[in-house]
Amino acid sequence: MRVDGRQNDQLREIKFELGFVKNSLGSALSACGLTEVICTVNIKDGLPGWKSSGSGGWLTAEYRMLPGATHTRSKREAGVGGRSSEIQRLIGRTLRAAVDLDKLGDRTIQIDCDVLNADGGTRCASINGAMLALMNALKKMEEQGVDISGIIKTPLSAISVGVVKGQALLDLCYKEDSAADVDMNVIMTAKGDFVEVQGTGEEAVFSRQELNELLDAGEKGTKEISAELAKIYPEFFE
Secondary structure (H helix, E strand, O other): OOOOOOOOOOOOOEEEEEOOOOOOOEEEEEEEOOEEEEEEEEEEEOOOOOOOOOOOOEEEEEEEEOHHHOOOOOOOOOOOOHHHHHHHHHHHHHHHHHEOHHHHOOEEEEEEEEEEEOOOOHHHHHHHHHHHHHHHHHHHHHHOOOOOOOOEOOOEEEEEEEEEOOEEEEOOOHHHHHOOOEEEEEEEEOOOOEEEEEEEEOOOOOOHHHHHHHHHHHHHHHHHHHHHHHHHOHHHHO
16 A cells, blocks of 8 residues: 555546636646646747747746745745756647647747645646646637637646556655655657656666556556546547
């Protein structure tokens, strides 16, 4: 039995709340167990200076952990720390895989993910919340008369998996993550294709059989999360 009583292949409780930030075009609170992330999406006309008009749109992401998000207060980041920089690059490139940048036109999608409470899996909760907030933003644009057809190629979702004491576990909380021999994040489309797999043996190696078990667990978890997202915006999953 796991530290919180779940089965090895069981997700923590997943919750989403739309419109959590009123002044952003799209927003969502993404909760996975005790982990909570505020995700906002704003879409502006124009492109970064390095990208020429007519070459398709762009999507960028920022990630921060609020000082009180962990058990011990962390120092507020003046710039972008190494961990935050790595995570926001992950969020940006995975969400770009979900978007047809050509159909976006000369626009830039700006995603912000701020961790309210951290109990493991913050980057995955950020990706899931950002995906939902993006759909929320596009639906608002559609209400304003903007053609959004085809901008989202395929929705995606993310989940963590790992090996703890020889067991392959789905959706690690912090206590499990900190004790994991193998830690992995799996991002997949709703159609079942892989977008990215981040995996490493923290202080151990892992076998091909363990890798297969982790990927199977990740596939199960992402399907369940995609099903929750599809309940909110089924039109993007048709």
